[in-house]
Amino acid sequence: MKNTTSLYKALNERILVLDGAMGTMLQRYKFSEEDYRGERFINWEHPLKGNNDLLSLTQPQAIEEVHRKYLEAGADIIETNTFSGTTIAMADYHMEDLVYDLNYESAKIARKVCDEFTTKNPEKPRFVAGSIGPTNKTASLSPDVNDPGFRAITFDELRIAYKQQSEALLDGGSDILLVETVFDTLNAKAALFAIDEIQEERNIKIPIMVSGTITDASGRTLSGQTAEAFLISVSHLNLLSVGFNCALGAEQLTPYLETLSNNSDFYISAYPNAGLPNAFGQYDESPEFMAEQIREYAEKGLINIIGGCCGTTPPHIKAIADLVKDYLPRKISVKS
Numbered sequence: 001m002k003n004t005t006s007l008y009k010a011l012n013e014r015i016l017v018l019d020g021a022m023g024t025m026l027q028r029y030k031f032s033e034e035d036y037r038g039e040r041f042i043n044w045e046h047p048l049k050g051n052n053d054l055l056s057l058t059q060p061q062a063i064e065e066v067h068r069k070y071l072e073a074g075a076d077i078i079e080t081n082t083f084s085g086t087t088i089a090m091a092d093y094h095m096e097d098l099v100y101d102l103n104y105e106s107a108k109i110a111r112k113v114c115d116e117f118t119t120k121n122p123e124k125p126r127f128v129a130g131s132i133g134p135t136n137k138t139a140s141l142s143p144d145v146n147d148p149g150f151r152a153i154t155f156d157e158l159r160i161a162y163k164q165q166s167e168a169l170l171d172g173g174s175d176i177l178l179v180e181t182v183f184d185t186l187n188a189k190a191a192l193f194a195i196d197e198i199q200e201e202r203n204i205k206i207p208i209m210v211s212g213t214i215t216d217a218s219g220r221t222l223s224g225q226t227a228e229a230f231l232i233s234v235s236h237l238n239l240l241s242v243g244f245n246c247a248l249g250a251e252q253l254t255p256y257l258e259t260l261s262n263n264s265d266f267y268i269s270a271y272p273n274a275g276l277p278n279a280f281g282q283y284d285e286s287p288e289f290m291a292e293q294i295r296e297y298a299e300k301g302l303i304n305i306i307g308g309c310c311g312t313t314p315p316h317i318k319a320i321a322d323l324v325k326d327y328l329p330r331k332i333s334v335k336s
Contacts (some may be wrong), residue, residue: 001175001182001204001205001206001207003125003175004147004207005174006060006125006282007092007125007127007207009089010125011267011304011305011329013329014305014324014325014328014329015075015303015304015305015306015324015325016072016076016077016127016305016329017074017075017076017305017306017308017317017320017321017324018075018077018078018079018129018203018269018271018305018308019067019070019071019077019079019308019317020073020075020079020304020307020308020309020312020313020314020316020317021162021308021311021312021313022063022066022079022083022093022311023052023083023203023310023336024283024284024310024311024312024313025069025242025314026052026055026062027064027291029057029062029203030071031049031059031062032049032098032180033047033048033049034213034321035058035059036048036049036050036051036054036055036059036193037056037058037255038057038058038059039058040057041054041058044092044291045192046093046094046334047093049052051084051090051092051093051095052081052083052084052091053081053082053084053085053090053102053106054082054095054098054102054107055209055331056081056082056102056109057101057102057288058203058288059255062110063081063106064112064113065098065102066081066111066114067109067110067116068113069113069314070314070317071113071114071117071126071314072229072230073314073317073318074195074320074321074322075307075321076124076125076126076127076128077126077127077128077176077305077307078102078110078113078114078119078126078127078128079110079129079130079137079143079178079180080103080106080107080109080110080128080129080130080131080172080174081106081109081110081131082102082107082130082132082133082165082169083131083133083181084104084129084133084135084136085099085102085103085106085119085131085132085133085165085168085169085179085287086099086133086135086161086164086165087099087164087335088135088136088137088153088157088158088161088208089133089135089136090102092136093258097161099161099164099165099168100167100243101129101168102165102211102325103169103170103172104168104169105167105172106151106169106170106172106211107168107171107172107173107174108173109128109172109259109285110128110173110174111128111172111173112175113321114126115125115129117257123292126272127174127175127176127292128173128174128176128180129174129175129176129177129178130166130169130170130172130177131167131176131177131178131180132166132177132178132180132191133161133163133166133180133181134181134183134184134188134278135158135187137151137152137153137158137187137217138152138153138164138175138183138184138186138187138222138223138268139151139153139155139158139184139186139187140251141184141222141223144286144330146295148239155186155189155190156190158187158190158191158325159190159191159197160194162190162191162195162196163195163197163198166191166194166195166221170202170206175207176206176207176208176209176240177195177206177207177208177210178208178209178210178211179191179192179195179209179210180209180210180211180245181209181211181212181213181223181246181309182210182211182213182221182230182246183212183213183221183223184213184221184222184223185212185221185223185230185234186223188210188212188233188234189227189233189234192208192210192234192236192237192311197239200256201224201293202269203304207240207241207260208239208240209241209242209243209269210234210241210242210243211241211242211243211244211245211269211271212227212241212242212243212244212245213229213244213245213246213247214227214232214244214247214252214253214256215247216247217252218228219255219256225290226259227244227256227259227260228259228263231263231264234294235264235266235303239266240266240267241266241267241269241304241305242260242264242267242268242269243257243260243268243269243270243271243303244256244257244260244269244272245269245271245272245307245309246271246272246310247272247273247274248272248276248291249273249274249276249285249293249299250272250275250293250294251269251288251296252272252276252302253270253295254296254297254302257270257297257302257303257333258300258302259287261300261302261330264332265332266332267304267305267329267330267332268301268302268303268304268322268330268333269303269304269305269306270294270297270303270305270306271295271305271306271307271308271309271312272290272293272308272318273292273308273309273310273312274290274291274307274308274310274311274312275286275290275311277310278310280294281296282311283310283311283312284311285311287315287316287318287319287320288319290308290312290319290320291314291316291320291322291323292320294295294306294320294324295323295330298323298327299327299328300330301330301331302330303324303328303330304329304330304332305322306324307320307331308320313322
């Protein structure tokens with residue numbers, strides 16, 4: 001992986017900034033069913049509106065524009081538009097056969113824009129994180145309350161799906177693979193198993209970020225793990241970073257980041273939502289307010305990578321980037 005050395009160098013020098021919410025930005029375009037279809041899928045037999053990953057094929061200029069806005073705001077790492085880019089999630093749209101194409105093209109778009117910015121300012125290299133979402137199935141829990149032993153998906157089905165997605169993300173130019181919004185650690189372990197297979201087969205070392213999600217005030221993931229249990233469950237691989245995203249606002253996330261920071265030799269990442277959603281599902285936290293919440297992370301030396309999840313926009317990322325530039329990254333034992 002050609003950019004790995006510069007990635008570790010940057011991580012040791014400063015807190016790196018991850019981008020904000022792709023979905024929040026895409027909502028502003030108010031794309032219609034026809035926009036989602038574009039020319040290529042004009043006669044597709046099933047509704048496609050809401051398939052944001054598909055926009056990498058049908059509205060690539062919009063995806064490029066969102067990436068560019070986040071990079072202009074100060075992001076060091078941008079995520080590919082592939083949160084639902086597995087055969088499992090794409091089954092909702094009957095688009096399983098397009099998964100390789102979707103991930104490859106998404107990574108290529110992000111790579112192109114990152115390279116533009118790195119060329120302009122080589123002192124601030126930009127990196128592409130291939131986004132690997134949790135899928136809409138869970139390997140640990142039954143979707144049927146009357147049959148607790150039932151599983152809608154197997155570990156091996158997840159492994160195969162994640163492997164296909166990961167290979168396409170790497171082929172398209174991703175520097176990092178980001179297994180994110182983990183609500184079921186067994187799903188994440190399937191993704192990590194798949195990525196490890198690729199490392200062996202290609203004889204490469206892939207920087208892997210793992211980011212879980214604490215679903216409520218109990219401080220547990222959906223499948224019931226505490227922050228410490230989650231960390232232990234994923235620590236068998238030599239990860240680039242471990243952290244949390246989504247579900248909670250910045251302030252609520254602090255104690256769980258402290259747990260990770262105190263117990264891990266990996267870099268620590270965080271990208272919370274812009275507060276908690278209001279009654280209409282909207283996120284009200286202003287960029288300035290969110291940045292102030294994140295100041296505590298920086299002052300306590302908890303983080304190496306910081307960004308935003310649901311409800312965050314380029315102004316949020318700019319406020320965060322402006323804040324963390326004055327703080328040192330969390331110190332860990334030196335990684336090669």
